[in-house]
Amino acid sequence: LTTDLTFSQLARLCYYGAGGPLTIARVQSVLALPGHVIPSMLAAATELGYLTSEGGHWALTDRGARLAREMQEAMGRAQKTTPVVQPYTDFLPTGLETLS
Amino acid sequence: MSAEPLAKLRAFLSSTKLDLEAERTVAWLALKNRGFEVVRMEDFQSATHDAWTECVAALQSCDIYVLLLGHQYGSMLAETGLSYTHAEYERARALRMPVFAFVKDGIDSAIKRAQDPLRLQDFYETILESHVVRHPLFRDTEELATSIWGAIDQWQSRAAVQRPSFLRRALPAADPLSSAVSHVRRTALRRSGFAVVLVDGGTALAKALPTESPGRLLQKGYEIRDELAALGAATSFINDIRAYAQDRNDLFVKRVELAGERSSLIVCLVHGRADYPKVSAFVNCGAQVAAVIPYARLDLTADDRTADVYLDYVDADVESCALSAEVTGYVRAVVDEHLLSLF
Numbered sequence: 416l417t418t419d420l421t422f423s424q425l426a427r428l429c430y431y432g433a434g435g436p437l438t439i440a441r442v443q444s445v446l447a448l449p450g451h452v453i454p455s456m457l458a459a460a461t462e463l464g465y466l467t468s469e470g471g472h473w474a475l476t477d478r479g480a481r482l483a484r485e486m487q488e489a490m491g492r493a494q495k496t497t498p499v500v501q502p503y504t505d506f507l508p509t510g511l512e513t514l515s
Numbered sequence: 516m517s518a519e520p521l522a523k524l525r526a527f528l529s530s531t532k533l534d535l536e537a538e539r540t541v542a543w544l545a546l547k548n549r550g551f552e553v554v555r556m557e558d559f560q561s562a563t564h565d566a567w568t569e570c571v572a573a574l575q576s577c578d579i580y581v582l583l584l585g586h587q588y589g590s591m592l593a594e595t596g597l598s599y600t601h602a603e604y605e606r607a608r609a610l611r612m613p614v615f616a617f618v619k620d621g622i623d624s625a626i627k628r629a630q631d632p633l634r635l636q637d638f639y640e641t642i643l644e645s646h647v648v649r650h651p652l653f654r655d656t657e658e659l660a661t662s663i664w665g666a667i668d669q670w671q672s673r674a675a676v677q678r679p680s681f682l683r684r685a686l687p688a689a690d691p692l693s694s695a696v697s698h699v700r701r702t703a704l705r706r707s708g709f710a711v712v713l714v715d716g717g718t719a720l721a722k723a724l725p726t727e728s729p730g731r732l733l734q735k736g737y738e739i740r741d742e743l744a745a746l747g748a749a750t751s752f753i754n755d756i757r758a759y760a761q762d763r764n765d766l767f768v769k770r771v772e773l774a775g776e777r778s779s780l781i782v783c784l785v786h787g788r789a790d791y792p793k794v795s796a797f798v799n800c801g802a803q804v805a806a807v808i809p810y811a812r813l814d815l816t817a818d819d820r821t822a823d824v825y826l827d828y829v830d831a832d833v834e835s836c837a838l839s840a841e842v843t844g845y846v847r848a849v850v851d852e853h854l855l856s857l858f
Contacts, residue, residue, distance in 0.1 A: 421847075422854040426696045447544035449537060449656045463855055482699075482858040489695035489702075 420459035433483035530583035541656040580607035586625035620652040701747035775800025
């Protein structure tokens with residue numbers, strides 16, 4: 416492989432890129448990755464033709480927009496079908512006292 | 516019932532500080548990314564009471580305990596005779612909190628150089644005996660973030676139960692964004708016809724690894740197949756090649772042809788010297804061929820290298836997770852490279 420960019424990272428980049436220009440700070444906050452790896456990820460996505468660079472921020476190319484659309488459709492499906500559930504913990508939920 | 520916003524789960528982040536500053540920041544970000552409110556020493560304010568009292572109060576307010584174990588035992592707490600981190604861990608156990616432990620790679624050699632090697636060794640062994648610790652251990656902050664996400668996602672999806680209406684909190688069963696990425700990956704792989712054939716050499720098991728039970732390597736192959744299937748790559752598994760090769764030669768040849776026609780990547784697991792020539796049967800069948808071999812033990816020469824890619828392993832890797840991790844890591848990289856060219 417010529418880059419360290421994973422498909423998962425690229426898909427996330429494009430998904431967030433559809434919501435507005437990407438900056439290093441924004442990518443760091445949404446992907447929860449250390450700052451020093453972000454520039455190389457953005458450079459790799461640009462090299463692959465998914466992003467275009469302009470004055471310190473990055474925007475989607477047509478190719479990136481295609482992936483972003485697939486992600487948005489999949490997100491819609493995931494949010495619609497995700498059940499609301501409760502993680503079980505073995506101590507008493509503190510909210511119980513409000514029942515009395 | 517009112518529709519008040521539901522409280523976030525709280526995670527207590529515990530570790531030594533000076534040697535794990537970057538890791539703490541990444542763990543904090545990773546947990547926040549999964550919707551946790553993270554409690555950590557960096558956010559403690561000046562107070563009239565002592566630091567340990569503050570730690571205990573903070574711990575008691577949390578729902579889960581996240582431990583990062585680096586290469587130092589840490590500063591000591593006089594009251595307990597343990598380090599702050601170790602004492603926090605023991606308190607979390609006493610509180611019956613879910614514990615998630617992440618250990619930094621290289622700890623075995625680091626223990627010898629640590630300021631307090633005996634205590635660090637004892638703490639490390641306690642962690643290993645009491646909890647599942649993801650292997651390979653994290654080597655950098657990116658691997659740490661991935662490990663944390665994996666553990667949290669697994670915990671939330673496994674532990675999730677439907678409950679009646681008195682629920683205090685509600686969390687999604689899984690991260691919708693991760694689900695979306697998986698869905699897009701699977702769909703794209705299916706549309707493009709990407710498939711993997713995993714080949715187990717299937718002979719010389721006892722000769723190759725005399726201390727192993729014969730089924731161990733086969734079992735490893737099944738594990739790898741399952742991991743690749745979870746990745747979304749259509750995976751089939753060919754084993755017991757000796758039977759095909761010697762007794763039903765025509766069928767073996769047919770299977771090789773089909774493997775070449777129907778797959779993008781063939782991964783051959785080779786165990787012994789006698790298995791190695793079978794790799795050649797798959798070379799030039801139309802797909803990329805990767806040979807997974809114990810290169811040093813087989814004493815191969817450059818002329819023997821006929822496959823496109825070689826993944827080297829040593830016998831100890833079969834015992835640990837290293838063999839599965841290397842093969843799945845390689846296939847994941849090939850899959851990613853394929854996917855990056857699709858859109």
